[in-house]
Amino acid sequence: MNTKGTHGAISKDIKSFYDYVNNHIVTTDFTKQIDDEISYLKLDTKVRREFMLMEARLLDERREGEAVGIAKGKEIGLAEGEAKEKLATAKRLFSMGLSVQDIAKATSLPIEQVEALQAEQS
Secondary structure, eight states: OOTTOSSSOOOOHHHHHHHHHHHHHOOHHHHHHHHHHHHHHHHHHHHHHHHHHHHHHHHHHHHHHHHHHHHHHHHHHHHHHHHHHHHHHHHHHHHHTTTTHHHHHHOOOOOOHHHHHHHHOO
């Protein structure tokens, strides 16, 4: 939800909720209940501590997720780069007149892939 949006008509209840979120203005029983609950939770040191621990855990998980994503991205990028290099090497070896078997052996590419590459070259 965009609490600062102005597009379209909204109900009085939604408007009062937005006013509370944006400016902490209590205008209805519902926003009064929200305000009372927030005030209570702010005073409860156990709840505040748990909330802060939860935030720390979420931050740790986010960092760990980013690290895993970066590692996977590198792994995929390296594999793609290696595959492209093998194909480029195979093309150079074709231009040097090597056989399909020798190229497959030199590049560790499957013979079928080298044969397909040879067909593309012809």
